[in-house]
Amino acid sequence: MSQEPAITPKSLPEEAAKKLASLNLNLCLTCGTCAGGCPATGTERLNGMDIRKVYRMLAYGMIDEVVNSDFPWICTGCGRCAAACPMNLDTPAIMGYMKHLRDRDKVPGVLHKGVLQVLKTGNNMGVPKDDYLMTMADMGKEVAEDCCPGFYVPVDKQDADVLFFPNSKEVFSDFEDMKWWWKIFYAARENWTIPSENWEAVDWGLFTGNYEATHILAQRKIEMMKRFNIKRLIMPDCGGGSYGCRMGMKMCKMDDPASEINYVYLYEYLVEIIKSGRIKLDKSVNAGKVFTWHDSCKHGRELERHFGHGYYEEPRWIIEQCVDQFVDMTPNRVNGYCCGAGGGNWPMPYEKESAFHGRKKYESIKQTGANVVVVGCSNCHDQIMKRYPKFYPDCDYEVKYIWELIADSLIIEPLNDEDVEKAEAEAAAQWERLGIDPDAGYE
Ligand code: SF4
Ligand code: SF4
Ligand code: SF4
Known part of the structure; x- marks a missing residue:
């Protein structure tokens, strides 16, 4: 009696075959090193699916099954498998592509909504501009009163040396977490600034396989740097945010080599200000x-x-x-x-x-x-x-x-009285220009 094969292999659609071949899928040896080192292996919800099996499914043309499975979303894109793969398969990129192929209304949880929100409002949570600016004014005042006289958060400052991007989680609720960087900037006497618009540090486009969003978010950062003639961008501190930004900047540079800007990773920046003695x-x-x-x-x-x-x-x-x-x-x-x-x-x-x-x-x-x-x-x-x-x-x-x-x-040296006065005058002029009354408080 003849038996039906469990799987009937089929060809991948042409575009997917091309993309996956460019990421070395066809070279997979099925050695299983990836699955052995991947902490997602054994996750109950995956019902025995692991990264090696995912690659076998793709080799048999079962791309729809992979795209509609939970695997690409439960994979954290950590790259532990890719670092060990003898054939250099780029699993985070392949899983990113699987996410890219998922219908947008089937992206799990809030991520796609966050992407739509950042494209529309400039941040994932849709924090209105006035609330954002008021938070900056208010929290900045607390830091000035607490330990850093003359401190304020500089917004859209022309010719700053450093552009910094807040994370919407902090602006929305974890306010205190913004103060660490501010104290460092104060102690280092940094000439820094944040944007009044499109200030989101995090890139949820990276998390949803939305290449266009990643491109747009990086483009916005580049435009900001050029518009305000800023010397260096500190890459967003979020791991995914900085990685997405770097990827997006690569896309922008491919479109237009003149879009290249100066950036620095937070670690390099911190080493620099410690080594140079700017902070103690x-x-x-x-x-x-x-x-x-x-x-x-x-x-x-x-x-x-x-x-x-x-x-x-x-x-x-x-x-x-x-x-x-x-x-x-x-x-x-x-x-x-x-x-x-x-x-x-x-x-x-x-x-x-x-x-x-x-x-x-x-x-x-x-x-x-x-x-x-x-x-x-x-x-x-x-x-x-x-x-x-x-x-x-x-x-x-x-x-x-x-x-x-x-x-x-930090050992924080306060500004002298003259510099405090100057900083307070600059802050007052800035908040007036932005239509914010720092003493008004929240309604
Ligand atoms: S480690 Fe690389 S070659 Fe081995 S099964 Fe995984 S993807 Fe294939
Ligand atoms: S990138 Fe994904 S598949 Fe690879 S080790 Fe991390 S979680 Fe596992
Ligand atoms: S950067 Fe952090 S959150 Fe991102 S994959 Fe690595 S450990 Fe996980």
């Missing part, structure tokens, strides 16, 4: 605590693979300037595990799956015995600080941004 740090405030560092995939492994340099050593050097006791996780650097929040998995609905992915990172943290986990990405921050304790009961560590650690360790 006091380790004693962190005495008695043990610190560890979480290698963010998008600032390390993925940057290294795509752009030749991953930020592994710089953050470790920065932390050593702030603390006496540092211990590395095992594994770390290129082999480190993702926190489980990548690829949009912090705001996405697959919370249990994201926490399952994070179990490896949680174990790495626990093994260090550290009191404080230092991070450089806002998704990693929230995942390790807020989601792990919901799923793993003994999370007895603190989580700090690397810029928060620096801000806590």
